[in-house]
Amino acid sequence: MQTGQMQRIDETTAPRAGAREWVALAVLMLPVLLVSIDNTVLAFALPQIALALEPDAAQQLWMVDAYALVLAGLLVAMGSLGDRCGRRRMLLIGATGFALVSVLAAFSPNAETLIAARAALGFFGAMLMPSTLSLLRSTFQHRDQRRLAIAVWATAFSVGSALGPTVGGLLLQHFAWGSVFLLAVPVLLPLLVAAPLLVRESRDPNPGRIDPIGILLSIVALGALAAAIKHVAVDGPDLVALAMVVAAIAAGTAFVRRMRRVPNPMLDIDLLRIPAFAGAITINLLSVVALVGALFFLTQHLQLVEGMSTLDAALLLVPGTIAMVATGLGVVRLVRHLRPHRIIAIGLASSVAGYLLVAIAGDDLTPLHVAIAYLLLGAGVGAAETLSNEIVISTAPPAKAGAASAVSETAYELGAVLGTAVLGGIVSAVYRSTIALPEGLAATDAAAARETLAGALDVAERVQGELGAAVAEAARVAFDHGAVWTSVTGAALVVVAIVVSLRALRRA
Template sequence: MSSVSSSPELGAGRKKWWALGLLVLPAMLLFMMLTILFLAIPYLAADLAPSSSQTLWILDIYGFLMAGFLVLMGTVADRVGHRNLLVIGAAVFGVVSVVAALTDDPALMIVWRAVLGVAAAAQTPATLGLIFTMFTDAKERGVAIGAWAAGISAGVALGPLLSGLLLDVFSWRATFLVAVPIMALVVIGAPLLLPRHQRSEAGRLDVFSAFLLLAALLPFIYGVKSIATDGSAQVILLAIAVGVAFGAWFVIRQLRSPVPLLDVRLFGNRTVGGALGVFILSATGLGGVYLMFTQYLQLVVGLSPLKTGLAILPAALALIVVATLSPVMARKVRPGYVIATGLAVQVIGYLMLTQVGTTTGLPLIIASFIVVYPAVAPSMALTTDLVVSSAPPGKAGAAGGLSSTVNDLGISLGVAVVGSIGVARYRAEIADTLPPGLPADVDKAARDNLDGAIAGAGQLSADLSASVLRAAREAFASGFNLGAAIAAVIAAVGAILAAVALRHVPPTGSPAPAPEPDPGQGTAAAAAVAETDGSKP
């Protein structure tokens, strides 16, 4: 299987390093968009007045659609060319970002965030595929992939800080518009710096499997979110059952396909399955708590967006440092133990957050998050390499696809699951503590979410407003405590899984062990998947 490049000289000189910078920029931005609305959501909610369920969909539909289409877009890149797909995705992302920034309807905002997720899915495998095309030297390729991964980590970590800066000067709409100049730079710079890369053969475009994956994810998440909106038990159970049924159909289809969209047989590899399981647990616990933490700082403590972003900055910088040091530690200590230690530290941080109340001092709150946030770094930094390097020969591409998909799903699942549990606790608590005699619209808004309570309190007398705000903030703190407790349990399970399922993996500085047997041995899937997934090693 060969590649065609119109710029073979690109591999020499400084041009390819400028090209790498061009590829890291959209990768950083696309993952920044997973968290950039965490600070902006109270202001967006004040303007658009979404329900609590719509608020969660606005936040996490982007990540779900990005994950659902990621591997499919790797196959599309083989058909249309990586550079072409990158430019198309960047153009769509830039245009839709402008449309989203001008939107005043919460339902339409969900739609536009979904389209942005698909456009993000188009760009991510294209950036990786181009890196593997340009950097043929193993050492240079390692540096390039490291820079790409660091960009992603920085994007997730610094999204709220950038949001705080933008909100301090502009409005929540600027959190969408910030993507426009970067995407314009990609559209203009790609033809100048990046090679035209088109595989001589393209993989089968299994669109149906991609929609099966979405049909499994979205009803399941809808059922979970319905818990937060007092949905009927029948609707909740039916939605979850539909999601599980489509998930089973998806798995069966992948097992029967000679060239699966996602090679689920890889979960039979104990290292791959263990590492992916650990990472999704780690990210799921963090995602929901991260969202509630940023809302707590703004809506309960009363910090401005800029001060909230600055309050998060020490933890974000610590995450980047720990992410850099984790591979170094893994050379001497088994990676499973490094990851397990990080998750155990997360448990301590989450337990600290369960003690946060409406009158807790800001230093303790910030200290708790500084314990929690950097501790996710070992799983972020080590999982992808564990997954790809431990896959059987010929299946590294499929393993990389699974790793990227899990990466996108984790934070979104946390917002959906842990966030919904926090909202449900809020609604249960405030129902018993709101003062009587409130206007119907204020009562309804306050029962829905803290944003509604703050907006409604502005219409009341000083004494009544103070009572509503006190009840709402105490209910939110209770939901935050419960979410942190759930996250602590999730992280504890992840720590045990890492210590047990990955204990056989030696330090990375040790001689490489023999590869594990191929769980899908006897089929042609391995070679086919690796060749069709041009975005992965």
């Protein structure tokens, strides 16, 4: 208890950051925005990519998930390497690689190349994210300033995810789909110039040896778990999924045992025994599931069901993005008067209301419903992400900031995978099982129409006439049926996050 009191005293009397540190914060936000934008930017580009590269349903999901799968598998390992080798150095290496691979992704000639490029982006993205959050810990030593800096970081992370479709919509209105990847080059160039001048190097003062076995076990455990979730969502439970789950459990168990046995481990497992730390990680994961899962099907509804242009659909989501910014920054002041677990619970209740609005609207879902639902969802996620990340970074020892940050970001990326794989998988499964195609359609056209909504609309455009109109209508109705079931599932997951907040974060 005395140690905790001394830590709080030190944090509140520590030197306050000056102008250089706040400018450094602005520089560190560049990769945060970019990596989070990359999580959702494909939401609006998918229809154009589907027409240009002609992927099947599994490849279409892999285009979205390959990035997050690799990112999730490597975050803990890269966070630990950053603690040992230097967090700023890891940031600069990741930024350079991310920019170069983004050019490859922009000019992918086929679906396989794009999936591979997305996986490589995940590799370099894993170097970026733990470095940014852990560098905030060393840059802002005063607790109040650090809380505001983390609020800006968390808001940038959430806003980047929300801006992905908006940025994508603006770019796709004027350029080809590859432009959504080329965006990385002008964003990261200022970072590569300014970071060495403004951001001080930071590392663990007692790093010990690099643990290649521990790194490999963490990659296998997280990668196999995320891949199993993805496989079940696309192909259902089978022996392949079971093998992946077994591999994840075996590697995870071996990783935990090794972290308890080796001196100075790369991840302090005892952190997960702290209710506030574990609860914040869970809330982080579930709130991202809600955000990314909603974006996956809402953006397709606006473009493919409502027939809106990419720009108009993107602008419709701007109020939700503004709400996310407002609540993410607003809770910094509100937390002085109301305990964090209550703020998170109230915010997430707003997200539940947004999902239920979509479910209740059902087949009558309109663009206005979507705008209001996303505003409610964004307001809740903004509050939850800011406070959960602040609790994570404040609970961990400063020397292990990179590894602790990586755990939080791993939850984020697993949430992105779950949002697309589980909630997106529900949409796809209900769509395929309920679509009622008219008679007279060729077998190849019927197969394409059953795969995805974009595929059905492409068939309808080629067939034309009454038959084409019937195919388009059947596909849109089936997709909206899937959106209803997905919304109910999303609301239930957010309710779980509310319960976790009220129980695990009560003393945070």
